[in-house]
Amino acid sequence: MENFGEEYKNYWENMFFPSEDLDGWAMDHEGFSGYYDSSSPDGGASSAAAKNIVSERNRRKKLDERLYALRAVVPNISKLDKASIIKDAIEYIHHLHEEEKRIQAEILDLQSQNLKNPTYDFQQYLPILLRSKKTRTQHLLHSSTSPIQLIGLKVTHMAEKTFVVSLTCNKRTDTMVKLCEVFESLKLKVITANISSFSGTLLKTVFIQVSLPFCPSSMFIYN
Amino acid sequence: MENFGEEYKNYWENMFFPSEDLDGWAMDHEGFSGYYDSSSPDGGASSAAAKNIVSERNRRKKLDERLYALRAVVPNISKLDKASIIKDAIEYIHHLHEEEKRIQAEILDLQSQNLKNPTYDFQQYLPILLRSKKTRTQHLLHSSTSPIQLIGLKVTHMAEKTFVVSLTCNKRTDTMVKLCEVFESLKLKVITANISSFSGTLLKTVFIQVSLPFCPSSMFIYN
DNA sequence: CTTCACACGTGAGTC
DNA sequence: TGACTCACGTGTGAA
DSSP, rough: OHHHHHHTTTEEEEETOOTTTHHHHHHHHHHHHHHHOOSSHHHHHHHHHHHHHHHHHHHHHHHHHHHHHHHHSSSSOOOOOOOHHHHHHHHHHHHHHHHHHHHHHHHHHHHHHHHHOEEEEGGGGHHHHHHTHHHHHHIHHHHSSSOEEEEEEEEEEEETTTEEEEEEEEEOTTTTHHHHHHHHHOOEEEEEEEEEEEETTTEEEEEEEOOOOOOOHHHHOOO | HHHHHHHTTTTTTTTTTTTHHHHHHHHHHHHHHHOTTOOSHHHHHHHHHHHHHHHHHHHHHHHHHHHHHHHHHSSOOOOOOHHHHHHHHHHHHHHHHHHHHHHHHHHHHHHHHHHHHHHEGGTTTHHHHHHHHIIIIHHHHHHSOOOOOEEEEEEEEETTEEEEEEEEEETTTTEEEEEEEEHHTOOEEEEEEEEEEEETTEEEEEEOOOSSOHHHHHHHOOO
């Protein structure tokens, strides 16, 4: 029996090396069958026992492979112990659960933070705006001489029917005039407007009041 | 030997019931020692073997408990198989990894969305602001006659060293004057400022330029 | 009757 | 040396 122990001395360390000698081992085992199984020396029973042996060995091998794979996906393994591997895996799953909960809270916080100052991105409605006023707006924004190069455009809902439109763009020649023309062309009810220029950029802030209840898409088809 | 099998027939199902009969079992085992261990019938060796037996039994029990605990933290167990439990645990960890990656991407997306219009919430820096200018600001914001009732306060990073401070508050008597006093007390380098009032609320927008590189907390200790 | 998964006792190796 | 961890072969009950 000692040779078996020699063969599998380092089994746990290099269990992923497929050892073909395992298959041939059942034949050798026939010679040992009489040693402890004196009551049934017939070939049929010993063959069944050998089948059981190799089956059990495959089962153990599979289980150890799984355990090895589990150890591979779990970082910070404290010990190579079988029990410790499972223990670390459990703790790691708990850690992942906590992290997921924490990150979910963070994402919820970010979402609520976005919701707290409800700034709707204008960018997606700009095409609608351009389509509806293609006749004038289009060629103003894309005039060959000095087009309005948009940097940022957003609308903030201040009160019912009241919005603040903030538009940032590069400052070129006549950009300010064109900007005013664009806004004028929208025929919005402007409460107050302010244009500031610094370091090559323009920022135009316009308070507008709409007659319809808030609906971002309808707001800019409005003319 | 059959009685042993009977005792542990349902071992896996109720492994968490501490079975006290395990301790007393070693004594019974003495009677069987001669059956297969004919070479060493002395009491010392058999006692050592008995210790080994109970130790090994405890080891197996611990390992099974760990496996049971692992099964408990993994949802959607396909089979109660030992190997399947580990396999499902591995898949579950992979699932958690994917989910974490997905959610991290989502949080990054949200953050970039916040960064695209980099509006830093002023609210958390307001206490610092108030602390640093307690002498004047504090009593202005909390004066008994008509305190400035803050609705929204945020700063937007426009360019290097350039920020837009937007402050919204309720409009009361002298609110506008006090607002100007507060901003004046901060000794900021104001490029341009604009105050608008509508439907009982005030909005003050100030372009300021700071001499230090951007650091939200230091910015408002600045005086 | 065969297959499968299991718990068991046991010897060997390690620290 | 004693206290471990491990792989092995084996018997057993369930599918």
